Amino acid sequence: MKIELTDKQFRRLLDMVYIGNWILNSARGDDRFTDYDEVESKLFGLCKGTPLASLTEVWDGEDVPSKAFSDGGIHEAIMDYEDTVFFEILAEELARRDMDYQPISKENYDELMSRMDEYINEFEAHGTDNILVDSPELGG
Numbered sequence: 348m349k350i351e352l353t354d355k356q357f358r359r360l361l362d363m364v365y366i367g368n369w370i371l372n373s374a375r376g377d378d379r380f381t382d383y384d385e386v387e388s389k390l391f392g393l394c395k396g397t398p399l400a401s402l403t404e405v406w407d408g409e410d411v412p413s414k415a416f417s418d419g420g421i422h423e424a425i426m427d428y429e430d431t432v433f434f435e436i437l438a439e440e441l442a443r444r445d446m447d448y449q450p451i452s453k454e455n456y457d458e459l460m461s462r463m464d465e466y467i468n469e470f471e472a473h474g475t476d477n478i479l480v481d482s483p484e485l486g487g
């Protein structure tokens with residue numbers, strides 16, 4: 348297979364591969380999907396001898412994203428995504444709790460969305476500052 352990309356397009360592909368591998372493997376410890384690591388290594392290895400050479404380095408005999416790459420803002424993008432997903436899931440869980448975990452239907456979908464929007468607006472204004480947990484185990 349042959350794919351022709353500009354340096355800019357290849358750089359974007361590296362970003363997507365890194366983000367995808369991060370999502371798949373970052374929380375797996377030693378139980379990684381190594382085939383994704385191998386694809387990432389192969390693509391980052393293609394940077395050698397190109398204007399993108401600073402984006403790769405060799406670690407333990409494998410081509411890996413360089414410190415310059417990983418420190419270049421990619422983790423900020425991942426954290427933005429994780430924050431968004433966290434708050435959306437939390438808003439939905441709280442809204443569903445408020446609705447006594449009724450199954451979602453056409454009849455109550457608008458109510459769910461309205462409650463979620465209220466929570467999202469609160470999180471955008473105050474983050475988690477106003478979340479209280481009343482639990483005997485936590486001393487609350």
